[in-house]
Amino acid sequence: MASNKSHLYDASSITVLEGLEAVRMRPGMYIGSVSTRGLNHLIYEIVDNAVDEHLAGFCTEIHVTLEADGSATVEDNGRGIPVGMHAQGVSAERVVYTTLHAGGKFGHDAYKTSGGLHGVGSSVVNALSLRMTVRVSRDGKIYQDTYERGNPTTPLEKGLLPVVGKSSKTGTLVNFLPDPDIFERTRFKEDEVINRLHETAYLNPQLTIVFTDKREGSDPTPVSFHEPEGIIGFIRDLNATKEAIIPPVYFKGVSEKIEVEVAFQYVSEFHEDVLGFCNNIYNSEGGTHITGFKTMFTTVMNNYARELGILKEKDPNFTGADIRNGMTAIVSIKHPDPRFEGQTKTKLDNQDAAKAVSKVTGDEVPRFFDRNLDQLKAVLSCAEKAAKIRKAEEKTKTNMLTKQKFSFDSNGKLANCISKDPKECEIFIVEGDSAGGSAKMGRNRTFQAILPIRGKILNVEKASIDKVLANAEIKSMINAFGCGFSEGYGNDFDIAKLRYDKIIIMADADVDGAHIATLLLTLFYRFMPELIFEGHVYVAMPPLYKVIPSQGKEEYLYDDKALEKYRKTHKQAFTLQRYKGLGEMDPAQLWETTLDPEKRMLKAVMVEDAKMASRTTELLMGQEVPPRREYIRKHATDAALDI
Secondary structure, three states: OOOOHHHOOOHHHOOOOOOOHHHHHOOHHHHOOOOHHHHHHHHHHHHHHHHHHHHOOOOOEEEEEEOOOOOEEEEEOOOOOOOOEOOOOOEHHHHHHHOOOOOOOOOOOOOOOOOOOOOOHHHHHHHOEEEEEEEEEEOOEEEEEEEEOOEEOOOOEOOEOOEEEEOOOOEEEEEEEEOOOOOOOOOOOHHHHHHHHHHHHHHOOOOEEEEEEOOOOOOOOOEEEOOOOOHHHHHHHHOOOOOEOOOOEEEEEEEOOEEEEEEEEEEOOOOOEEEEEEOOEEOOOOEHHHHHHHHHHHHHHHHHHHHOOOOOOOOOOOOHHHHOOOEEEEEEEEOOOOOEOOOOOOOEOOHHHHHHHHHHHHHHHHHHHOOOHHHHHHHHHHHHHHHHHHHHHHHHHHHHHHHHHOOHHHOOOOEOOOOOOOOOOEEEEEEOHHHHHHHHHHOOOOOEEEEEEOOOOOOOOOOOHHHHHHOHHHHHHHHHHOOOOOOOOOOOOOHHHOOOOEEEEEOOOOHHHHHHHHHHHHHHHHHOHHHHHOOOEEEEOOOOEEEEEOOOOOEEEOOHHHHHHHHHHOOOOEEEEEOOOHHHOOHHHHHHHHHOOOOOOEEEOOOOOHHHHHHHHHHHHOOOHHHHHHHHHHOHHHOOOOO
16 A cells, blocks of 8 residues: 555545636636637627626627737726625625626626626636726726736725726726736737627627727727627628628517527528527527527428429428528527536527527518518529539539448558547548658557548639539548538538547648648638537647757657747757658657647637638638738738637
């Protein structure tokens, strides 16, 4: 029996994280990540609280300012956060900013609907900030509180906040500086913030949001977002560069105390774009409200197709993908008690939301199309066209894919793994035969499959569908993944059939490698988006250097920053090996650095903002050169991107 005290596991081993310590210890649990994405999320948490005040009928303006010192300020003209004595014996404001799950949204009196329902937003931002100042204007006075890393620094006066001035206005101002010990970077990404604020303005047509960037090198001119057309304007914005088939269609209704608002439009493109929002929060992974809309819309349109004789008695129904081909839609609901999967609210889970959206869609869509037969026929014409393409594709794919399946594992391309359990399997898409050979030898054959690809795959953003389907490398991937292809064209994409939990892009750490990774991500985003939305796509991060000291242990370093740090901390002489490509590594090195789940570095590919992702993909990978040149010039200093 071990006598070493360090191995004892008893009551003294149990650590209790008090107050906001848990947030600082595990920030990713509360804001998704500590990358730029998580950093920007701090602003959204505070803004969402201000929007909740607007939804309650008390706030008309929100000002968001990126300050010169790197901090962010969010100010609203709502009622001002309560400052009176709380049952805990201190000001209510202090309770809100220092206690998880404290807020006015758990009862149903103060807020009918709310985006920040979990009550962790304000306190989490406080915990992850180097410093924070809260200034509340109400009852003719201005109250102020200050914090450092979540700990209060303002002495209370008999449990209440000190008064620092007078004001006839009401509202709350929050200024915070992100903690560099928590975040990889502390510079907010203005493009993403602006896009999110503009999105919020579309979802709240009575609200005005003003954005100002006072940081060095930025244009300090305030930008105001006020969209009285609401989500109709949002749809127009999304489709600004596309050829419209029908004007935007809008309807709203209430069912089971859930407010439902939908806008959609058809354009001459072969894919669908359906965005879901609940209480102003974008649900990147969709949820029950999206399912309710899609299911009912498909049913209504198939009924119309039969009434008009477009579908004969013996014809099968159009698939959902046929009917939504070319559709851009926004489904926005206000729910009094939403349930999300995770704090970052990426997927709505309420079954009553599906029923409510389905009911309103079933009532309102026929009401519109009964009065607009020309538009109805235009939409059904899109469905007919999509169905023809799908049927032609099915024949093509049957010939193209099934014939290969017999020789697929032995044709020198895919080296499959032994396990057939998708949950434990992963596939590496490897650039080049030499790296592919090393990867095949170095991998764990039980759960790791290797698919080498030769050269750069087709840029699908510029290619027609027949060229995409004819591309040998793309065919290999379709076969390997096993879940089909291109929901927007056919109906055979089924994420449940995916053979691998992780699809890992393994390219060289150079310009060509980055280009190949980008081409692959473009393919997945445009034709298999669920792979990204449901968290199956990763980018491997192979090391750039190997340092071999004259004495001591060899180390792999993954970027120039790590090399700089090594030089500072290791004074003895060392030999530096630079890896130009994966093909330079032998199987053992490749396993140690890139394949071994215990040691490797992977970056998960995520999409937080669908509108921005779609536009950026179109901009960087599409036909137009001048806008791409301008984008690259503007963002050249952000080269180390969060993928």
